[in-house]
Amino acid sequence: MSSLAPERAIPFVTLPNWVKAAALCGFNIQSVFDELGIHTDLLHLEQATIGSKLLEQVMARCVARSRQRHFPFVLGETFAFEYLPDIETFITTSPTLREAATAFRWVHELINPLIDVRVEEQGEWGRLVLYGAGSATPAQPYFVEALFASVLKFGRLLAPQLERSASLHLRYPPPPHVAVYAECFHLPLHFEAPFNALQLPRASLDAPRPGAIPSLHRQAGQRVAQRIAHLPRHSGLIALVEAQFEQEPHLLGVGILRMARRLNMNPRSLQRRLREEGQAYSELQDRVRYRLALRDLDDRALDLETIAERLGFSDRRSFTRAFLRWAGMTPSRYRAQGG
Known part of the structure; x- marks a missing residue:
């Protein structure tokens, strides 16, 4: 699938989820694709992309066609990692909510680069903050709704008592359909907030989960890490920096x-052009570090101190913290499992 618009293309491996959500809302999404001139191809779903603005048009038309249920909520509630089941296994077998949140990085890498969710902590509160999503276009709040509907779906599975202490904070004002929010979220809502975030007690991030399965959790994390390590290289300036x-x-x-001096560029120009290609410099730096770390860990002749130094970390401890964030396990654990 490809976008007819010139804007940035994003992966559309979630196509089956959109089809399922539309059916549950009482319409056939193929009519939307036909109206917008979108060709669907499930046989090559791994390569499927769609322009971000074109996807907004798809969302808006799906909302208009869904009369009985609010489409973004159904899209979020029915979301499943059908194409990447290892991520779902990693989440559902996680020992803590904090550990499960590692998967957001993989969602960003493998499913949708526009989804940037980070764990932040302040005082007694922890937050899952969604960055880069405001209300610049009429359709953007729909994507925020879908994302948090999905987050709550998995959150309830991981921590059944979550809704008793959590609250949802949204940057946009109450929408015309605000009445249906209570049916979906079942928790306090705060509109026109300074951030889009699910807020919960900080202690709940590290509370042990009785449903954790450590062996499956580690194996799923390793499989996702290997998949990311073999992602196809980019083109253009991203490829040059890589x-x-x-x-x-x-x-x-x-x-x-x-890096800018190396490429004979102004730092601001380099940052701007990378963002135009869909990647912030820090994200690109992190992604390459992760890929090279996986490669170096396969070389048993290299100890962790050497790998940390090669990748520009100040020490082994910094490398271990970064790798744990990337892969959901320590470098030692990854290597011990034959990674």
């Missing part, structure tokens, strides 16, 4: 200024 990192990994440990 090549510089791979040729001289020490550049991973320095700021954008050094």
Whole structure:
């Protein structure tokens, strides 16, 4: 599937989920695709992409066609990692909510680069904050609704008592259909908030889960890590920066200024052009570090201190913290499992 618009293309591996949600809302989504000139191809779903603005049009038309249920909520509630079941296994077997939240990074890498959810903590509160989603276009709140409907679906599975202490904070004002929010979320709502976030007691992030299965959790994390390590390379400026990192990994440990000088560019221009291609410099730096870390860990002749130094980390501890965030396990655990 490809976008007819010139804007940034994003993966559309979630196509089956959209089809299912539309059916549950009483309409056939093929009519929407036909109206917008979108060709669907489940046989090559892994390569399917759609323009971000075109996807907004799809969402808006699905909302208009869904008379009895609010489409974004159904889309979120019925979401499943059908194409990437290892991520769902990782989430559902996680020992804690914090550990499960590692999967948001993989969602960003493998499913939708526009989804940027991070764990933040302040005082007694922890938050799952959605970045990059405001209300700049009429359709954007629909994507926020779908995302948090999905987050709550998995949250209830991981922590059945979550709704008793959590609250949802949304940047946009109450929408015309605000009455249906209570039916979906079942928790306090705060509109026109400074962030889009699910807020919960900080202690709940690390509360042990009785449903954790450590062995399956580690195996699922390792499989996802291997998949990310074999992602196809990008083109354009992203590919050029990646090549510089791979040729001289020490550049991973320095700021954008050094890379800009290497490419004879202004740092601001480099950052802007990378974002136009869909990648922030820090994200690109992190992704290459992760890929090279997986490669180096396969070389048993390299100890962790050497790998940390090669990748520009200040010490082994910093490398371990980063790898745990990327893969949901320590480098030692990854290597012990034959990664």
